[in-house]
Amino acid sequence: xxxxxxxxxxxxxxxxxxxxxxxxxxxxxxxxxxxxxxxxxxxxxxxxxxxxxxxxxxxxxxxxxxxxxxxxxxxxxxxxxxxxxxxxxxxxxxxxxxxxxxxxxxxxxxxxxxxxxxxxxxxxxxxxxxxxxxxxxxxxxxxxxxxxxxxxxxxxxxxxxxxxxxxxxxxxxxxxxxxxxxxxxxxxxxxxxxxxxxxxxxxxxxxxxxxxxxxxxxxxxxxxxxxxxxxxxxxxxxxxxxxxxxxxxxxxxxxxxxxxxxxxxxxxxxxxxxxxxxxxxxxxxxxxxxxxxxxxxxxxxxxxxxxxxxxxxxxxxxxxxxxxxxxxxxxxxxxxxxxxxxxxxxxxxxxxxxxxxxxxxxxxxxxxxxxxxxxxxxxxxxxxxxxxxxxxxxxxxxxxxxxxxxxxxxxxxxxxxxxxxxxxxxxxxxxxxxxxxxxxxxxxxxxxxxxxxxxxxxxxxxxxxxxxxxxxxxxxxxxxxxxxxxxxxxxxxxxxxxxxxxxxxxxxxxxxxxxxx
Amino acid sequence: xxxxxxxxxxxxxxxxxxxxxxxxxxxxxxxxxxxxxxxxxxxxxxxxxxxxxxxxxxxxxxxxxxxxxxxxxxxxxxxxxxxxxxxxxxxxxxxxxxxxxxxxxxxxxxxxxxxxxxxxxxxxxxxxxxxxxxxxxxxxxxxxxxxxxxxxxxxxxxxxxxxxxx
Numbered sequence: 001x002x003x004x005x006x007x008x009x010x011x012x013x014x015x016x017x018x019x020x021x022x023x024x025x026x027x028x029x030x031x032x033x034x035x036x037x038x039x040x041x042x043x044x045x046x047x048x049x050x051x052x053x054x055x056x057x058x059x060x061x062x063x064x065x066x067x068x069x070x071x072x073x074x075x076x077x078x079x080x081x082x083x084x085x086x087x088x089x090x091x092x093x094x095x096x097x098x099x100x101x102x103x104x105x106x107x108x109x110x111x112x113x114x115x116x117x118x119x120x121x122x123x124x125x126x127x128x129x130x131x132x133x134x135x136x137x138x139x140x141x142x143x144x145x146x147x148x149x150x151x152x153x154x155x156x157x158x159x160x161x162x163x164x165x166x167x168x169x170x171x172x173x174x175x176x177x178x179x180x181x182x183x184x185x186x187x188x189x190x191x192x193x194x195x196x197x198x199x200x201x202x203x204x205x206x207x208x209x210x211x212x213x214x215x216x217x218x219x220x221x222x223x224x225x226x227x228x229x230x231x232x233x234x235x236x237x238x239x240x241x242x243x244x245x246x247x248x249x250x251x252x253x254x255x256x257x258x259x260x261x262x263x264x265x266x267x268x269x270x271x272x273x274x275x276x277x278x279x280x281x282x283x284x285x286x287x288x289x290x291x292x293x294x295x296x297x298x299x300x301x302x303x304x305x306x307x308x309x310x311x312x313x314x315x316x317x318x319x320x321x322x323x324x325x326x327x328x329x330x331x332x333x334x335x336x337x338x339x340x341x342x343x344x345x346x347x348x349x350x351x352x353x354x355x356x357x358x359x360x361x362x363x364x365x366x367x368x369x370x371x372x373x374x375x376x377x378x379x380x381x382x383x384x385x386x387x388x389x390x391x392x393x394x395x396x397x398x399x400x401x402x403x404x405x406x407x408x409x410x411x412x413x414x415x416x417x418x419x420x421x422x423x424x425x426x427x428x429x430x431x432x433x434x435x436x437x438x439x440x441x442x443x444x445x446x447x448x449x450x451x452x453x454x455x456x457x458x459x460x461x462x463x464x465x466x467x468x469x470x471x472x473x474x475x476x477x478x479x480x481x482x483x484x485x486x487x488x489x490x491x492x493x494x495x496x497x498x499x500x501x502x503x504x505x506x507x508x509x510x511x512x513x514x515x516x517x
Numbered sequence: 518x519x520x521x522x523x524x525x526x527x528x529x530x531x532x533x534x535x536x537x538x539x540x541x542x543x544x545x546x547x548x549x550x551x552x553x554x555x556x557x558x559x560x561x562x563x564x565x566x567x568x569x570x571x572x573x574x575x576x577x578x579x580x581x582x583x584x585x586x587x588x589x590x591x592x593x594x595x596x597x598x599x600x601x602x603x604x605x606x607x608x609x610x611x612x613x614x615x616x617x618x619x620x621x622x623x624x625x626x627x628x629x630x631x632x633x634x635x636x637x638x639x640x641x642x643x644x645x646x647x648x649x650x651x652x653x654x655x656x657x658x659x660x661x662x663x664x665x666x667x668x669x670x671x672x673x674x675x676x677x678x679x680x681x682x683x
Contacts, residue, residue, distance in 0.1 A: 140557060272643045302649045
């Protein structure tokens with residue numbers, strides 16, 4: 001019995017210890033530094049190569065990234081475009097290209113004679129420097145000149161993003177207009193360079209003015225034989241449709257970067273809160289911050305063993321974005337945020353980290369009123385703007401099916417605008433206005449062109465929606481509204497069928513759940 | 518059963534001892550961390566120092582005290598870019614023999630504040646601001662006016678002047 005007890009206790013201790021170690025690994029910190037990328041397109045050897053390559057070449061991944069301009073802009077994989085390329089296939093091709101050499105040559109401005117300089121590194125170091133770095137530099141004897149040295153650690157934060165487009169298809173709508181759709185997949189690789197290999201690179205490859213010819217030749221040879229590789233770190237997929245292949249490919253690229261951002265923690269901007277009321281943090285356009293961007297707040301505690309643990313404390317959205325695209329002088333203008341969830345008020349000194357979302361709320365619920373006694377409703381709202389005071393603008397889309405008269409297929413579709421006011425972060429009241437169409441699609445044998453119009457009626461719907469956070473991103477909502485459906489904006493068939501269906505102007509209610517994606 | 522009881526008793530005693538140890542760290546001058554950040558401008562030491570307190574403000578004040586305390590009694594460790602700094606008063610009995618002087622010196626709002634200035638941008642933040650049992654542990658960057666502090670202690674007869682041995 002005692003033996004079993006000891007065994008169980010040992011297992012429990014080991015398990016706890018492993019869990020604790022896992023937690024230590026997962027500590028979220030505010031250490032964020034700029035990353036640099038090179039965009040590369042995969043060519044399949046078909047007619048779409050030029051369009052996809054052009055889309056990748058002209059794409060800018062955003063202000064938050066520095067660009068390493070390398071010579072290799074395309075990779076060739078001979079495979080039918082009807083299939084995606086696999087990670088192993090990309091790994092094989094990437095391994096055969098000296099990307100590391102090209103990246104280092106770009107960062108250190110290597111010329112045809114093998115001479116290099118640290119101008120870019122120092123510029124990037126200065127550009128990446130935070131206010132604390134500037135203050136630290138001023139307190140140190142080395143002074144602000146040392147800020148350029150911060151660029152040394154950015155060298156390893158170099159990535160190559162390899163983009164593949166597949167299943168490119170031509171589609172034509174009823175009017176004969178042509179559209180192109182494409183699927184896209186990106187593979188991100190990171191330069192496999194630690195501090196010691198960087199110093200090794202300086203030692204073996206850096207040519208000085210005083211070096212003799214033999215030394216120069218040896219260093220050029222060492223550079224040409226550099227054995228620094230790339231490590232695959234993430235992949236992401238998306239798809240898009242547009243009027244040309246190039247536009248469709250270009251639309252995919254920003255989605256791919258967001259997808260990679262969600263997987264590469266070092267790409268997610270993190271910073272500490274510099275003030276509350278309103279919440280402020282020293283990031284802005286330099287970090288690619290946009291109105292409505294979502295961040296997650298963390299505080300820190302030490303557990304009983306003295307291990308550091310980051311505690312998630314709620315979400316917030318960017319409101320006023322500061323323009324900070326310049327070198328820090330220790331007084332960076334902060335951006336403002338509004339807290340949207342979390343029991344505790346986000347406090348000065350806490351860390352906030354980028355937590356991308358679509359800003360898309362999907363609501364499902366039950367609707368009742370004069371436009372149907374019982375309807376199944378699905379609403380979508382898209383967040384357009386957030387103000388520091390907590391007011392939010394939404395584009396609204398609504399659809400419902402009257403279940404009581406289901407055999408007549410009475411459907412309602414609407415679009416509108418809502419202005420949400422937050423009385424607290426947990427509770428939102430949103431007056432809105434919507435214009436919609438109530439359709440009764442009963443006449444299955446009628447194939448006339450204007451059938452849809454004759455079976456429909458215009459509906460105007462002003463209303464108010466109230467939503468309460470249950471457990472973010474889950475909310476409960478209730479909508480009260482008035483549907484105005486006068487006879488003079490009703491189609492002839494709609495009027496006829498509506499004598500049975502019975503939709504009319506009047507008051508309505510809707511309730512359900514909302515999930516924000 | 519006896520083994521289980523013993524195990525539980527041992528765990529409880531151990532937890533209680535840990536808790537006492539933790540409480541100690543709030544008042545003890547033997548339990549703070551200090552590291553040299555960089556070589557400071559002339560006459561100063563630029564360090565990162567930690568402090569405990571019931572609030573962030575109290576922990577920040579404690580950290581400032583600790584920075585000055587380290588310069589006087591402990592010395593500051595070196596790093597890859599800076600040499601270590603010996604204490605101004607290397608004699609371990611100095612604190613006890615001048616207890617009244619140092620009680621006044623380190624009193625809240627006391628003279629020690631003239632020799633330390635915080636260079637942290639805003640409040641202690643991120644991983645430098647940790648909730649621990651009973652309060653906060655914060656890490657701050659400070660500049661200690663080391664030469665001025667040394668001169669003050671020499672003038673007050675607490676530290677020996679270099680010339681006094683000759």
